[in-house]
Amino acid sequence: MLSNENLQTKCNRMKAVFLIIDYVPHQENTIKKLIEKTDCEVLAFHAALFDKSIPEIKKFETYQYNQFTKEDILKKIKKFQPDFIVTAGWMIKEFIWVCKQITKDGKIPVVAQSDTPWYGKITQKINSAISPFHLSKAFTHLWVAGYQQYEYARKLGFANNKILMNSLSADVRHFSKVNIENKKLEYPRNLLYIGRFSEEKGIKILLNAWEEIKDKKSWKLVFVGKGDLKSEIDKCNDVVIKDYMNQKDLLLEMQNSGAFVLSSISESWGLVLHEAASAGLPIICTDVCGASPHFVINNYNGYKVKPDTTLLKNAIEKLISKTDEELMNFSYNSRILGNSITQDTSIANLLQVIS
CATH class of the missing domain: 3.40.50.2000 (Glycogen Phosphorylase B;)
Structure with missing residues (x-):
């Protein structure tokens, strides 16, 4: 040695x-x-x-x-x-x-x-x-x-x-620049998705889950990316679509978001989960994501579910019904996990x- x-x-x-x-x-x-x-x-x-x-x-x-x-x-x-x-x-x-x-x-x-x-x-x-x-x-x-x-x-x-x-x-130093403390003033009600708008990312499952939620508690679902299913997203209510953006703008997007969602039905790793955790975002993801055991712990910083519309809907409803204090605790815990790698x-x- x-x-x-x-x-x-x-x-x-x-x-x-x-x-x-x-x-x-x-x-x-x-x-x-x-x-x-x-x-x-x-x-x-x-x-x-x-x-x-x-x-x-x-x-x-x-x-x-x-x-x-x-x-x-x-x-x-x-x-x-x-x-x-x-x-x-x-x-x-x-x-x-x-x-x-x-x-x-x-x-x-x-x-x-x-x-x-x-x-x-x-x-x-x-x-x-x-x-x-x-x-x-x-x-x-x-x-x-x-x-x-x-x-x-x-x-x-x-x-x-x-x-x-x-x-x-992930570039932990970059995504850790998101200031969790600033969210105490007014916790943002944006549920963020980043990635391709494609079948394997579970976009249809996510859209169906979102549509089935009757009381969205003033939350909006924000999509950042591009892909074949953009027209499907356009049809959904309380949804915002944004194109891929540079790292600086993405940081601002995470600063203005209250949680992150990844609904993949196939995902070997999912580096974006690490980025979201480093940014201190509570996370909802499917358990097929290879990175999920490292960056998401149920009831600690978010929820892991199977790629199923009803299960994803229940997880989203559970998260958006939390108090600002509970969401802040999830945020701090996400950052702890994000810093583990x-x-x-x-x-x-x-x-x-x-x-």
């Missing part, structure tokens, strides 16, 4: 490779935080499947992977001489091939991020069966988001000491592979 002093010395000259799908905010923030904490150099290859934007980060170099053969990517990585590699799951077959070559050499850790819970589906059972001949040969470690993802990692055959936690974290703990977990 390296001492703290020796670990810091190693970190100061460290190099890391990231194999990325797209530079979504949490992935960009992970790389920024790693560089901030360790002053390391990062080489990355990204697939740009859905988003071609590239972040501007010091000591960071990235390439679109399909501009190279897999053999050329491997040569670039070996020339770079990283201390470890992190890959965003196992969706890109070229990334898996590269990881297998590096793992075969046995010189450095190769870490795969995973936000997929164990569902017991036939495809997952097949993955578990072939993992010793496939994933276990590509990755030395799995870096999982939480408890439910840890279970899948164990099913895939990774030992306890080869599973790292907290691979996903941070970008610092995320990077600290990752750095265990070189300690």
Whole structure:
């Protein structure tokens, strides 16, 4: 085991490779935080499947992977001489091939991020069966988001000491800027939803639940996002629709909201739950959300229910009937849970592979 002093010395000259799908905010923030904490150099290859934007980060170099053969990517990585590699799951077959070559050499850790819970589906059972001949040969470690993802990692055959936690974290410092105390003056009656307006997000369940509530106690349901079901939302009463917004405006939206709702019928993780908890919002969510065990405790800071119209309606009615004092207590408790995982703990977990 390296001492703290020796670990810091190693970190100061460290190099890391990231194999990325797209530079979504949490992935960009992970790389920024790693560089901030360790002053390391990062080489990355990204697939740009859905988003071609590239972040501007010091000591960071990235390439679109399909501009190279897999053999050329491997040569670039070996020339770079990283201390470890992190890959965003196992969706890109070229990334898996590269990881297998590096793992075969046995010189450095190769870490795969995973936000997929164990569902017991036939495809997952097949993955578990072939993992010793496939994933276990590509990755030395799995870096999982939480408890439910840890279970899948164990099913895939990774030992306890080869599973790292907290691979996903909201920008806690940013969302903690929401001032809970200011809500004492007049608690806002806005129930906030942020995300795609799509089937898997349970939008229809949420709309039906909202419509069935006769006395909404002056609350409004605020949707922030876009998607195919926007026309369905337009038909609903006491609803406000807003487009996707930047982080600064989103912070203001959370400041003006009294609670958060996520009605998904399918959600591997749901980083927005972490953001809402960090912002100190009471939360109602469905129990299929992978992040829900970490950021929502029934009757402590909100409610978890199955993705069912009646159950969601009952949870919303229960929450909007609470006094301002009870809602404030839920808010404080949400922030406590939101602070349980941070970008610092995320990077600290990752750095265990070189300690």
